[in-house]
Amino acid sequence: MRFLIVGVALFLFLYPIFHPLSLSDLPHRPLGNSVGFYIYPGEGVNLVASKLEGMGLVKSAELFIEEAKRVRLSFRAGGYILKEGMSLYDIIEALKRRPTLEKVTIPEGLTASEIAKILLRKEIISSESEFLLLVNKGKRYFKSFKYIGDIPSESVEGYLFPDTYYLPRRSSPKGVISLMLERFERSITEEMLKELPKLGFSLHQVITLASIIEREGQKEEEYPIISAVFYNRLKRGMRLESCATVGYLLPERKGRLSINDLKIDSPYNTYLYGGLPPGPICNPGLKAIRASFFPAKVDYLYFVSKGDGSHHFSRTYEEHIEAKNRYLGGAGQRNP
Incomplete structure (x- = not known):
């Protein structure tokens, strides 16, 4: 019996050393909503990890950094569709692939109506009227965004930041507007x-x-x-x-x-x-x-x-x- 106990103990100690678990062996959480994730030119592993953790897509930025370096993950600028609840392994696998989101450039100086037409033509949104309704009543729908609560009118016209975006087709107009308002926030500095x-x-x-x-x-x-x-x-x-x-x-x-x-x-x-x-x-x-x-x-x-x-x-x-x-x-x- 003593030899059996010693043998089991040695097996339990040595097996993980010679047969380590990979990320694909870990249990997966139930998948939730799709989330657009964007990597901009010049962003490195630390910033990507921090963004993933901030969005709740990974629990530990440190673990992501460690695994990304281990597999020598090379980031490509662009947009990716991730899902809430994806495992760390699946996120890394998704980021290995080419970006899957549509590139849309919004020029400076357009009105919300002109922006909506571009998004409709690119099939990013399916309803121009819904997009414009959300813009015109933006203070109600986007009050959690910085600066929006101080707008004296209801519309967020002027705060839809012109830039190049990577968006999935058939996005929700609210999600697209949120992204543009977030980009506006980033453009306003303390200076x-x-x-x-x-x-x-x-x-x-x-x-x-x-x-x-x-x-x-x-x-x-x-x-x-x-x-x-x-x-x-x-x-x-x-x-x-x-x-x-x-x-x-x-x-x-x-x-x-x-x-x-x-x-x-x-x-x-x-x-x-x-x-x-x-x-x-x-x-x-x-x-x-x-x-x-x-x-x-x-x-x-x-x-x-x-x-x-x-x-x-x-x-x-x-x-x-x-x-x-x-x-x-x-x-x-x-x-x-």
């Missing part, structure tokens, strides 16, 4: 927020101005100067007189506004109403947002298009009229 008291504006107002800069400007190097023009006009109590804000009211974009367009009675018409419009007129990109936080230190009050994508900036109205006559024959509309 930016420290500027708000100096500017004397709320974050919502700065994003509103960024959306106007995005639609008015064509050359990114001019964004801070355009920003300064608008801030200078606001400080002096001058109307912004931005064509872009009037264009937001029209069913379709126009190359040149009519006199009747400029007479549309709306708080978004900055030819008729002073101050900023009630909210953003598009969803601005990072460079326009930064320009709104960090305007150039110039004293210009006017600008006019040169017709080549750039602008002529003026300090006085007389200079501005001269520039309009030079570049537009006096018929220009870009008239701050």
Whole structure:
């Protein structure tokens, strides 16, 4: 009997050494909802592990790092569909494969309606109306997101961050909007927020101005100067007189506004109403947002298009009229 006990003990001690368990031998949890997981260019194993743990997809970032290094896992930038409850082994196997999500690029300066059309065309969403309903009532549906609770209106127009996304087809509109709002949160830095008291504006107002800069400007190097023009006009109590804000009211974009367009009675018409419009007129990109936080230190009050994508900036109205006559024959509309 003593020899039998000793033999069993030796077996139990030695078997795991010569026959170790692999991750595939571990019991699997029941699988839950599909989750989009994104690896961006340059992200390494530590950051990927931290994101997986933060999303509740793995219980231990350290264990994931150890196993990823053991199998020499090489990450490819892109989107992956994982499932809640997947084992560590299955997650690593999924990340070994090519990304499975659709690449969608949302350009800067689009409205929510224009974004919805891109997503519908790419078959990311199946209902444009549902997407727009969620955007227009976004404060109710996305109040857990940082900054959204402070929006004075219901819409999250202006906060759908333009970027390249990796999305599964037939995604829920709410999930897509959540991802864009999350990306917006990541774009706002402490450095930016420290500027708000100096500017004397709320974050919502700065994003509103960024959306106007995005639609008015064509050359990114001019964004801070355009920003300064608008801030200078606001400080002096001058109307912004931005064509872009009037264009937001029209069913379709126009190359040149009519006199009747400029007479549309709306708080978004900055030819008729002073101050900023009630909210953003598009969803601005990072460079326009930064320009709104960090305007150039110039004293210009006017600008006019040169017709080549750039602008002529003026300090006085007389200079501005001269520039309009030079570049537009006096018929220009870009008239701050």
